[in-house]
Amino acid sequence: MKKHILCKLLAVVILFAFSCRKEQYRAPAISGVTGDAIVMNIGDKMILAPTITNLKGNTYSWLVNGTQVATGEISYTFAATEPGNFDVTFKVDNKGGTDQQIFKIVVEKTIAVSIAEGITVPKCSVMEIAPAVTGPERNDYDYEWTIGDSVIGKELNLNFIAADAGTYALTLRASAGKQTSKFTRNVTVTEASYLKNANTLVEYLPSPGKNHNWSIIGYAENWQYGGENPLPYNEFLSKASELRKQVGGNNSLFLGGWGGSATFKFDHTVVNVPGKPDMEIAATHSNNDLPAIYVAWDKNKNGQPDADEWFEIKNADYGIEDLPEYQMTFTYDRTETDTRRFYSYFKWKDNQEEPLQGEIVTNKTFTSSKTTSGAFSTRGFFPGLNVINADTKATAMLEGWPSTFTRKGKRITKDLSGSVQFYQTRNIDIDLAVNEKGEPVQLPGIDFIKVQKVIYPFLKDFNDGNKYKDFNMEESRMLQVNTILDKHLKN
Numbered sequence: 001m002k003k004h005i006l007c008k009l010l011a012v013v014i015l016f017a018f019s020c021r022k023e024q025y026r027a028p029a030i031s032g033v034t035g036d037a038i039v040m041n042i043g044d045k046m047i048l049a050p051t052i053t054n055l056k057g058n059t060y061s062w063l064v065n066g067t068q069v070a071t072g073e074i075s076y077t078f079a080a081t082e083p084g085n086f087d088v089t090f091k092v093d094n095k096g097g098t099d100q101q102i103f104k105i106v107v108e109k110t111i112a113v114s115i116a117e118g119i120t121v122p123k124c125s126v127m128e129i130a131p132a133v134t135g136p137e138r139n140d141y142d143y144e145w146t147i148g149d150s151v152i153g154k155e156l157n158l159n160f161i162a163a164d165a166g167t168y169a170l171t172l173r174a175s176a177g178k179q180t181s182k183f184t185r186n187v188t189v190t191e192a193s194y195l196k197n198a199n200t201l202v203e204y205l206p207s208p209g210k211n212h213n214w215s216i217i218g219y220a221e222n223w224q225y226g227g228e229n230p231l232p233y234n235e236f237l238s239k240a241s242e243l244r245k246q247v248g249g250n251n252s253l254f255l256g257g258w259g260g261s262a263t264f265k266f267d268h269t270v271v272n273v274p275g276k277p278d279m280e281i282a283a284t285h286s287n288n289d290l291p292a293i294y295v296a297w298d299k300n301k302n303g304q305p306d307a308d309e310w311f312e313i314k315n316a317d318y319g320i321e322d323l324p325e326y327q328m329t330f331t332y333d334r335t336e337t338d339t340r341r342f343y344s345y346f347k348w349k350d351n352q353e354e355p356l357q358g359e360i361v362t363n364k365t366f367t368s369s370k371t372t373s374g375a376f377s378t379r380g381f382f383p384g385l386n387v388i389n390a391d392t393k394a395t396a397m398l399e400g401w402p403s404t405f406t407r408k409g410k411r412i413t414k415d416l417s418g419s420v421q422f423y424q425t426r427n428i429d430i431d432l433a434v435n436e437k438g439e440p441v442q443l444p445g446i447d448f449i450k451v452q453k454v455i456y457p458f459l460k461d462f463n464d465g466n467k468y469k470d471f472n473m474e475e476s477r478m479l480q481v482n483t484i485l486d487k488h489l490k491n
Helices: 001-025 220-224 231-242
Strands: 030-032 036-041 047-048 051-053 059-065 067-071 077-080 084-094 098-107 112-114 120-122 125-127 133-134 142-147 148-151 157-159 165-175 179-190 202-205 253-256 261-271 279-285 292-296 311-315 323-337 341-350 358-367 384-388 394-397 404-415 422-429 447-453 455-460 468-469 479-486
Touching: 030 098, 077 084, 112 179, 148 157, 157 165, 202 231, 253 261, 261 479, 279 447, 447 479
Parallel strands: 036 098, 120 179, 404 455
Antiparallel strands: 030 051, 047 077, 059 067, 059 084, 084 098, 112 133, 125 157, 142 148, 142 165, 165 179, 202 261, 253 479, 261 447, 279 422, 279 479, 292 311, 292 447, 323 341, 323 404, 341 358, 384 394, 455 468
């Protein structure tokens, strides 16, 4: 009986001793290590110090990519000396068990920027500068190009242009994550000779109106003194371009009624200088009858203003159009004569759901329709129409001038009663260019400019002040465009 009791006591002691021993050497546990990678840059240092549960009898070791780098420490300082991906493993052992956790570390490459040497470009000419930028693979790069304190670009590649010859210290700052790198390179801008005026007439799309002489380049009154140029379309463009190069001469073009436009080209790129107006346009219109101005930079350098290169310059009338996509189609019908007069007929129709339409009839007597040289004048005829036989009084459309054409654009309907037209100049700032959504666009400069009449005028009836007359096709409401000058050229 005593022996049996003794055995039971011995079993209890052994069980108690075993329990104490197991409690004393409980397996270690590591916490505080997430699965997210730690991003570092060259030169950075980071102390890795996880939380450890059950410290009794522990041994510690640290490994970097499988190679042991430290023992006996509960923290490790990782120094980023080279780029790459690193697994830093922390191991803990005791008699109760083992645990380990891995710190994932990404050491990013250092951003390096370089720009090619020997960059030379004529003034008023755009050159794309494409730097070499190496560094970490990230999608949060920011770029900033500066000359002195002026920011001139925020994209990787820079479309560089300068209005004056000289040497420019061009600096690119590239940033990504916590890194920033800068590089400066001198760019040489050489002298070049250009004309200030947008001389070349690229496209001429006037809208018909009563009595005007469409072959005139200059003052309307000069028709009788041989100032007319009744020519095929392409020859008219060339003649207008030639006359616009003459210094001090009048080289106006009439754009006519609503929708009439003309597109001009500079012989250089007009520089977009921040904070300053870049061009000056001289035109005849009232202050309530502002023309719409569109500009284009020849980005692809094909010598033409492509459809996706046009942007509008915001003015005081921007955004108030009542018909954003208005159209008027004109069709030459016929010209008749009797013993005394020419009678010219043009029909027109707009694009509304219930279209407005009508006919313009212009008549002029033979005796008052001849120039001082004895030639029949084109005054009163519509674009391209001319007397081709003085004896028979026969008329016809000259080559390249269509007999049916459509003018398109936005329409701003206005009461222009009392708004007198006069010759005036207006500044144009390329910084005010916007896309079709009205969003600002950053252009280095422009090569083409288009001027269009977008105001559709109504005037109060002189006999009944409660009524308004449509004055769109009246000669006194037509838009006349003269010079368009680059304000930055000093010559």
